[in-house]
Amino acid sequence: MKKKYFSIYLLFLFSAFYANAQNADSIMIRKIADEILMHSKAYENLEFLCKKIGSRLSGSVNASKAINATVAMLKAAGADTVYLQPCMVPHWVRGAKEVAYAILPGNKKYPLSVCAIGNTIATKPGAVSAEVVEVKSMEALHELGNTVKGKIVFFNFKMNPLYLETFRAYGEAGNGRRIGPAQAAKYGAVAAIVRSLASNIDDYPHTGTTQYNDSFPKIAAIAISTKDAEWLSNAIINNKRLKVFFKTSCKMLPDVQSYNVVGEITGTCKPWEIITVGGHLDSWDLGEGAQDDGAGCVQSIEIIRAFKQMSIKPKRTIRVVLFMNEENGLRGGIAYAKHAEKYKELIVFALESDAGGYTPRGFFTNAKAEVRRKIESWLPLFKNYGVYYLIDGQGGADIGPLEPMGTVLAGLAPDSQRYFDLHHAANDVFEAVSKRELDLGAVNMAAFVWLVSEYGFF
Amino acid sequence: MKKKYFSIYLLFLFSAFYANAQNADSIMIRKIADEILMHSKAYENLEFLCKKIGSRLSGSVNASKAINATVAMLKAAGADTVYLQPCMVPHWVRGAKEVAYAILPGNKKYPLSVCAIGNTIATKPGAVSAEVVEVKSMEALHELGNTVKGKIVFFNFKMNPLYLETFRAYGEAGNGRRIGPAQAAKYGAVAAIVRSLASNIDDYPHTGTTQYNDSFPKIAAIAISTKDAEWLSNAIINNKRLKVFFKTSCKMLPDVQSYNVVGEITGTCKPWEIITVGGHLDSWDLGEGAQDDGAGCVQSIEIIRAFKQMSIKPKRTIRVVLFMNEENGLRGGIAYAKHAEKYKELIVFALESDAGGYTPRGFFTNAKAEVRRKIESWLPLFKNYGVYYLIDGQGGADIGPLEPMGTVLAGLAPDSQRYFDLHHAANDVFEAVSKRELDLGAVNMAAFVWLVSEYGFF
Numbered sequence: 001m002k003k004k005y006f007s008i009y010l011l012f013l014f015s016a017f018y019a020n021a022q023n024a025d026s027i028m029i030r031k032i033a034d035e036i037l038m039h040s041k042a043y044e045n046l047e048f049l050c051k052k053i054g055s056r057l058s059g060s061v062n063a064s065k066a067i068n069a070t071v072a073m074l075k076a077a078g079a080d081t082v083y084l085q086p087c088m089v090p091h092w093v094r095g096a097k098e099v100a101y102a103i104l105p106g107n108k109k110y111p112l113s114v115c116a117i118g119n120t121i122a123t124k125p126g127a128v129s130a131e132v133v134e135v136k137s138m139e140a141l142h143e144l145g146n147t148v149k150g151k152i153v154f155f156n157f158k159m160n161p162l163y164l165e166t167f168r169a170y171g172e173a174g175n176g177r178r179i180g181p182a183q184a185a186k187y188g189a190v191a192a193i194v195r196s197l198a199s200n201i202d203d204y205p206h207t208g209t210t211q212y213n214d215s216f217p218k219i220a221a222i223a224i225s226t227k228d229a230e231w232l233s234n235a236i237i238n239n240k241r242l243k244v245f246f247k248t249s250c251k252m253l254p255d256v257q258s259y260n261v262v263g264e265i266t267g268t269c270k271p272w273e274i275i276t277v278g279g280h281l282d283s284w285d286l287g288e289g290a291q292d293d294g295a296g297c298v299q300s301i302e303i304i305r306a307f308k309q310m311s312i313k314p315k316r317t318i319r320v321v322l323f324m325n326e327e328n329g330l331r332g333g334i335a336y337a338k339h340a341e342k343y344k345e346l347i348v349f350a351l352e353s354d355a356g357g358y359t360p361r362g363f364f365t366n367a368k369a370e371v372r373r374k375i376e377s378w379l380p381l382f383k384n385y386g387v388y389y390l391i392d393g394q395g396g397a398d399i400g401p402l403e404p405m406g407t408v409l410a411g412l413a414p415d416s417q418r419y420f421d422l423h424h425a426a427n428d429v430f431e432a433v434s435k436r437e438l439d440l441g442a443v444n445m446a447a448f449v450w451l452v453s454e455y456g457f458f
Numbered sequence: 459m460k461k462k463y464f465s466i467y468l469l470f471l472f473s474a475f476y477a478n479a480q481n482a483d484s485i486m487i488r489k490i491a492d493e494i495l496m497h498s499k500a501y502e503n504l505e506f507l508c509k510k511i512g513s514r515l516s517g518s519v520n521a522s523k524a525i526n527a528t529v530a531m532l533k534a535a536g537a538d539t540v541y542l543q544p545c546m547v548p549h550w551v552r553g554a555k556e557v558a559y560a561i562l563p564g565n566k567k568y569p570l571s572v573c574a575i576g577n578t579i580a581t582k583p584g585a586v587s588a589e590v591v592e593v594k595s596m597e598a599l600h601e602l603g604n605t606v607k608g609k610i611v612f613f614n615f616k617m618n619p620l621y622l623e624t625f626r627a628y629g630e631a632g633n634g635r636r637i638g639p640a641q642a643a644k645y646g647a648v649a650a651i652v653r654s655l656a657s658n659i660d661d662y663p664h665t666g667t668t669q670y671n672d673s674f675p676k677i678a679a680i681a682i683s684t685k686d687a688e689w690l691s692n693a694i695i696n697n698k699r700l701k702v703f704f705k706t707s708c709k710m711l712p713d714v715q716s717y718n719v720v721g722e723i724t725g726t727c728k729p730w731e732i733i734t735v736g737g738h739l740d741s742w743d744l745g746e747g748a749q750d751d752g753a754g755c756v757q758s759i760e761i762i763r764a765f766k767q768m769s770i771k772p773k774r775t776i777r778v779v780l781f782m783n784e785e786n787g788l789r790g791g792i793a794y795a796k797h798a799e800k801y802k803e804l805i806v807f808a809l810e811s812d813a814g815g816y817t818p819r820g821f822f823t824n825a826k827a828e829v830r831r832k833i834e835s836w837l838p839l840f841k842n843y844g845v846y847y848l849i850d851g852q853g854g855a856d857i858g859p860l861e862p863m864g865t866v867l868a869g870l871a872p873d874s875q876r877y878f879d880l881h882h883a884a885n886d887v888f889e890a891v892s893k894r895e896l897d898l899g900a901v902n903m904a905a906f907v908w909l910v911s912e913y914g915f916f
Binding site for chain 1: 491492495496619620622624657658817842843844846873875876879892893894895898
């Protein structure tokens, strides 16, 4: 019996200790939150990236400007070290504004709202004009097989509105854009039209990349706005031989020297244990790259600003990385992981914000077993700032290449309802970002980074 | 021992039964969600209210148009009965666009972005021009006392950015607008300027009501945009005798006959037990009343449409009420409660959506003890649609007058970060609403209404 009471006593002591620790953490996180909610520079940094620079496609002049601008922001935030990490990036250019229309009876033209899909070739020679065959699934294309020869395949894959997490719908519907053009080419199609990966119905075409397959010819491919995808689908019902004309002028130029932008606070106890936190600095060329992913960049910079302002001296090194070329190559993320491998860096944790700067709800993580339980034990600490759950996921494309090294990966999981209204489209502009939502995201990221810097995972 | 096993067996049976019941509820709610997420008319109804009608201030022609339009929407949704419930409403009109400027040295005019506060009188005679005294709290005004005589009191109360729930900040900072002008008049001030109750810094002035006090003179009062409030506050530091000129032309006309719009599905088992669900149909005159509160109206109508489309026959009566005059009188809400009292209606539950059509997170409720526990036991059923918590609150101003009758009150609690960027301002327009967020709100409301219609609270 004595032993039992002693155990209970120990349990009590442990609980009291644990409760006190959580309480101290809670107070610390409240202070970090207050600093960010009162004095954040994230929103004005984002305004600069969006309004003074604009879109930042890899290899572009704007991408270079953004590198210089964020170096200055990291220095102003007080980072101990700021440096560039080189990587070669693809340099795809859109060229002249795309032209596209359906050819109606009497040779009337019905204009379509489209954009070339990233990394595609231009229409050759000059333009394409052919009958359109609609498919609503990849299986449907395979069933049609060679009957699509000489035609334009129209991948009309809708994002499933029934999922709460729109990223799931994006993942499922996205194979139309990602592999559709190559699959259409396999059967002899001359071009592809892909329904924009958008969860709403409007006039904006949404770009993104496609992956050609070296076994098949490269064909031109455009994304069409959801509104015009609906129109086209209906038009085909009434006119099975409907033709579409389109012209794109994009091309892939030789690779260009570019950089990841890095800023660090050196750890005081275990500086060799590195916590990476970041977003990607490049963006598609159509909008201003505000939610995707200027938001993630300025949130990450804000962590350094807040910690330095508060004189927080983290035990482990905090390294902000603004990755280059997430959108059409992932060269920055790959270069980062290669460098870490080569120099045997110990990256214990990587946190990315690349799901928009919307109101925070959770974190993606690949953490398993005891690491996951540890993160779960921290969840109550985020509750006052909007985060309340963990979802399975790698956290972000740029940090994915770190996974084989055993790095614990996580990503901010903001509310996803509005993201695919503007993702990769011309309406991804500064005005679509809420200062409070952006700052709350930074608060939760800063809290997570602080907890890992303080306690590690093991 | 046998007794013990029997108890365990009973517990097991009960748990199994309970789990099965929750599972059946979960399946039913999934079906309701699918219907709404696939076929909702909420967004197009909202577009009609915002774009074909526009702002709907009580007593205005537009408010009448909105009554007719929503009667038609409820009929189209398939309501068993649709009727109007009369109430007299105040008829305040803004008159000519307000003019306001600060008078700088050399008689230069610095224009200020302002709007008259609702229910106020016009400046008399013609305009006001006086020195401005800034106060940052009501206590500061009381300390100044009669020294504000002949001056304009500038209530520069900021919304506290540290609260996750912006409604809390609104409640605290809001006394500047609600009682400030009357308090300033008490000390002889000639007019009042109130910092807009907005959580961001921009050029939009936000209106709202103020309450005069019959013991003191009525004075003119305007809301100033947060950007100009910041400017004015700084300008006064450099120029203690800074004068502001402003002119408003608003007035209160005689009361006008108006109506709540009501649509019902009659209950099959206990039709006398009434579940009220609604929003308010009136809006301020500056924007289109999209988030405040066209959203709540169309979400409520959507519940009837979905239930009728799915042939759901609720056990209790579901009554959608679109309240008139929430913004500047609450006459609709009061008339509704009076009618219920007079005819001894048994309103078991009232759910309002008047916190915006943003992504849902929780419900406000005044429920106590066992009712609250029952609602808490339902929370897991909402998880797939974004709702995960309960907060203390009445749920909505319109249903507040039902509280003395013992009605359980609740309100949809969407994410509140963006709400006060546009609340009562010209930017509360249709474009600020996300279809997915609006529909998800309707899903959670429909699920809650269905659970209460099925099980009641007692």
